[in-house]
Amino acid sequence: MLKRFLTVVLTLVVLLVGTASLFAAYPEKPVTVVVPYSAGGASDIMARLIAEFWKKYTGKDMVVTNVVGAEGAVAAQQMLTTRPDGYTVLWYHQAILGNYYLGVANIKWTDFTPACVVTKTARITAARADAPWKNLKEAIEDAKKNPKKYVYGAGAGGIAYLEYAPVEMAAPGAFRVVPNEGGDAQRITALLGGHVDVVPLALVSAVQYIKNGQIKVLALHDDEPDPFIPDAPTSASLGLPELNFPMTNTFFFPPKTLPGIVSEFNKIIAKIVADPEFKKKLAEVAYATPFFKTGKDLEDFWKKQDAIYKKAAETVK
Known part of the structure; x- marks a missing residue:
């Protein structure tokens, strides 16, 4: 019985060592x-x-x-x-x-x-540099006082579409929402052209426009600051915890x-x-x-x- 037990244990040890050795060789191609x-x-x-x-x-x-x-x-x-x-x-x-x-x-x-x-x-909510708000909370309060005055340029689907949800939760029906079939480039064009007032964007798409002063960041879609835009207000600081994208x-x-x-x-x-x-x-x-x-x-x-x-x-x- 002891001999059989030791044989089983030895076999398991060999298998385990062999398996570990196999994985340790990764990647082989x-x-x-x-x-x-x-x-x-x-x-x-x-x-x-x-x-x-x-x-x-x-x-x-x-x-x-x-x-x-x-x-x-x-x-x-x-x-x-x-x-x-x-x-x-x-x-x-x-x-x-x-x-x-x-x-x-x-x-x-x-x-x-x-x-x-x-x-x-990072992903952000952005507006033109001449917009009257310092952050998204101010934009939402303004929109609540002036329903349908401002246009939110959302995506037609995907992340940019869902990022509007926390804004809708905070101010139901306050913004006019215009779905945009394109990506960040199209939303930036619409924003700078005055066709929309607020848009969600990937930071990497917006950096050059932030640097040259054409757009401002109203919110960072995260509860932690971003090292590339350290002064941008986080969603948590604005009381919008659901805006975490x-x-x-x-x-x-x-x-x-x-x-x-x-x-x-x-x-x-x-x-x-x-x-x-x-x-x-x-x-x-x-x-x-x-x-x-x-x-x-x-x-x-x-x-x-x-x-x-x-x-x-x-x-x-």
Whole structure:
């Protein structure tokens, strides 16, 4: 009996050591990162920067592939049926929540194997520089006193559409809402042309206009200050806690990817985000900062964002 017991124990030890050794060898070949947006955008730029440092720390290539369509839903659907071997990973952000709660795609973030959230870029509410308000709270109070006088240029769907929800909660029906079929560039054109008075934007799209004094930041869509616009009022400071829409990019593996693979992947990404040169380049190319979370911290963050997006969708539907 003892001999059999020792044999079983020895076998398990060999298996565990062999498995650990297998994962420790990761990666043995190039890893493909699927970016669900066009080349040249913020998500694509950050993915390619990570790929540069992946090569530095592993000696292996990280190949960025762009799969465009339906605010990322096309790439996400493709990832659901991808082999879970650790060599194909999706680089996605909160658009997956917008797609799900607005009925664009029946794909949830929990359908995947989350690896790590890596970066954060700010989103803001902006107005023309000559607008009479210092912040979004003042704009909302003015709109409540003058219903339908001011125009909010929302997106036609996705995050920019849902970002209007907290404003609607604070001042039901006060703004005239004009859906915009385009992205940030179109909303900025409409704002500067006087067609709308308030718009939601990604900070990276607005930086040049903030610097040259054409637009002002009324609110930062986060409860923590942003280092690139430290004086911008946070949503929490304005009494708008639901206006919490930071843009955070996360690596998602296909369903059923083994925890050992995820662990080895995260170890490499942890080295990258701690690299001073990476931080410097990330700031320069995307006005973004490292925002590294794994495991329970990662899940808690996404659960909180999930609840915010769900409530926002219920408000604007």
